[in-house]
Amino acid sequence: MKAAVFESTGNPDAVLTIKDLPEPEPKHGQVKVRMLCCPVNPSDLMFVRGQYTLSADLPATPGFEGVGIVESAGGGLRAKMMLGKRVAVLSRRGGNWAEKNVVPASQVIPFSNLLTGRLSQEQQATFFVNPVTAYVMCRNVLRVPSGEWLLQTAAGSVLGHMIIRLGKRFGFRTLCVVRREEQVAELKSAGADAAIWFDPNEHSLDQFRAAVAAATGASTDHSVVHSAIDCVGGATGSAVVSVLGKRARMLAFGTLSGEPLTIPSRSLMTPGASISGFWLGNYMETLAMPAKLKLVRTVSGLIREGVLASEIGTSFSLDEVTAAVQAAEVPGRGGKVLLNIAAE
Numbered sequence: 001m002k003a004a005v006f007e008s009t010g011n012p013d014a015v016l017t018i019k020d021l022p023e024p025e026p027k028h029g030q031v032k033v034r035m036l037c038c039p040v041n042p043s044d045l046m047f048v049r050g051q052y053t054l055s056a057d058l059p060a061t062p063g064f065e066g067v068g069i070v071e072s073a074g075g076g077l078r079a080k081m082m083l084g085k086r087v088a089v090l091s092r093r094g095g096n097w098a099e100k101n102v103v104p105a106s107q108v109i110p111f112s113n114l115l116t117g118r119l120s121q122e123q124q125a126t127f128f129v130n131p132v133t134a135y136v137m138c139r140n141v142l143r144v145p146s147g148e149w150l151l152q153t154a155a156g157s158v159l160g161h162m163i164i165r166l167g168k169r170f171g172f173r174t175l176c177v178v179r180r181e182e183q184v185a186e187l188k189s190a191g192a193d194a195a196i197w198f199d200p201n202e203h204s205l206d207q208f209r210a211a212v213a214a215a216t217g218a219s220t221d222h223s224v225v226h227s228a229i230d231c232v233g234g235a236t237g238s239a240v241v242s243v244l245g246k247r248a249r250m251l252a253f254g255t256l257s258g259e260p261l262t263i264p265s266r267s268l269m270t271p272g273a274s275i276s277g278f279w280l281g282n283y284m285e286t287l288a289m290p291a292k293l294k295l296v297r298t299v300s301g302l303i304r305e306g307v308l309a310s311e312i313g314t315s316f317s318l319d320e321v322t323a324a325v326q327a328a329e330v331p332g333r334g335g336k337v338l339l340n341i342a343a344e
Contacts, residue, residue, distance in 0.1 A: 003098030004321045007059040009050030012325040016048065016062075018318065024102040026074030031082050031105050033089055036344060037125040038066035038096045039310075040328040040337040042256065047094055048325075051258055053279065054093070063096025065089065067124040069344070070108065071100070078289075079105040086111045088127045088296075092281045097321065097339060106285070109296055121344075122312045123303055126336055131299050131308035133280050134162040137251055139170070141278065142227045146171030149216055151228040151243070153236050154256060155192065156183045158310055158336055163229070164191045165307045175215055175225065177236065180331070200235035205242060212243045223248070223271070229278075234259030244273040253278040311335035 001023045006015040026032045044062040046052040066089045073079035087108040095101040111124055119127075144150045144167075152163055155176030164187065167174040173193040178184060180197070187195040194215035198208050218224040223245035230237040231254025241263045244250060252261070252275055261275070268274065284292065302308040313335030316324035321339065328337040 001099040002318055003061045003095075004063075004318065005059050005061055006048050006056070009048065009056065009058075012045050012048040012062075012329075013322050016321050016325065018321060021098070023100055026072060026079070026102045028075040029079055029105055030074045030102050031070045031079050031108060032072045032074075032100055032102050033068035033087065033108065034071045034100055035063075035066055035068040035089070035096055035098060035341045037121050037341060038063050038339045039126045039129070040324050040339065041065060041129050042254070043129065044094070044097075045325060045328065046255075051255070056094070061095045061098050061101075063094050063098070063101075063339075064091055065126070065129045066091075066096040066341075067111070067121060067127070068096075068101070073105070074102075076105065081105075082108055082110065086124075088124060090128050090281065090284060097318065097341075099318070099341060109292055119300060119303060122336075122338060123310060125338060126310040126312075127296075127299070127303075128280060128284075130159045130162060130310060130336075131303060132295065133253065133278075134159050134166060135299050135302065135308060136280070136283060136295070137229055137253065137278060138163060138166050138172070141251060141276075141283075142229070142249060144170075144172040144227045147173065148227065149173045149175050149193075149225050151175040151177065151212070151225050151240060153177045153230045153232045153240060154179075154254075155187055155195065156180070156332075157231075159231075160187075161190055161311070162308050166302075167191075167193070169302070169305075169307050172227075175212065177240070179236075183332075198236065198239065200239065205239055208239045209243055229253060232256045233261055235262075237261050238263050241267050241273070241275065244268075244271055246271045246273075248273040250275045251278040252276070313337050315340050317341075 005019045070082040091103045176187045176192045176195040184195040196211045226248040228250040233255040234257030315338040318341045
C-alpha cells in the first residue's frame, strides 16, 4: 500500500516521501480502515517536525484525522460492530496519510445519515480536530456564558472562524488576537466582536493590555476577560495570561510558536486565574460511546447550519503530498488543504 512516510524529522516538504509498505493487519480490538480523505492540520506538520506532544516512532506516517471505511476487524465486539461502516478516524498515533491504517476501535466514530445527516466527505474528513475541538472548549469545558468575552489567539485560523460563529450562535463575545494587521478587518467582517493586532516583536505587553482594555470597554486594572483559549504559547500566550480577569480560565491547546509560556506566578495568583491544558484525544477518551455519539450528533447539526462547517481549500492526491504540505503552510491561505487518498 502507498503511504506518506518520514524517516527523520524536519520540514515536511523536505522529509516526506511516498513509499510502498506492507499492508497492516488489525489485532484484537483494532480495525483496519481504508482511508478516503484527510486534512493537512498544523498538528500533522508539527508531528513531522518533531515539535508535537507525541514523538514519532520513526519511520512514521502523519495524519491524526480523516474519514474512511472499516475494511476488517481483529476481534472484539466494538471492532466487529464497525465492519463496513464509514467512520471518522481520530488516530492518536497518526498514520492516516496512507491507503490503509490500523487503529483501536475506540478511535473511530461511525457516520450515518441517521446520526449526522448528510455531510460531504470534506466535512466528514475535517470533523474532529477543528469543529469538535471548538465546540467542546467553548461549550463543554469553559462553558462561556452569554454576553461574556472569550479571547482567542491565532483567530484567523479555520478554528478561529468557527469560534467567532459559535459566539454569534450562543451569545458570547469574541476578542480575536492576530499576528498580521490585515487580519483585523477580515475578522471583524466575519463577525468578531473585537480584533487586535499583536506581534510580540513589534508591540509591548503594555500596548497589548491597553488594546484589550479598549476593545472590551474595561480598564487595565479590572479585566473582563474570564475565558481564553491559546494555541500559540510563547510571548503571545504569556501576554494573554496578563489580561485574565478574576477567576478566569485559559485553555492551552497548541504551541504554534514552539516556545513555552513564561509568566509570573502573580499573574495567576492575584486574579485567582488558572491555565488548563486541552487535547482532544484525551477528552474523547473520557467519553463513553453514547456520549461520543451525542457529541457527533450535536456538532453535525452545527456543521449543517454552517456554524462549524470547515472552509475547504485545495485538494491533492496522496502522491502530491509535498505540494499539499507546502500549500498548507502558505500564510493567509483560504480553507483547509485536503489529501484525497482514494475513491469510495
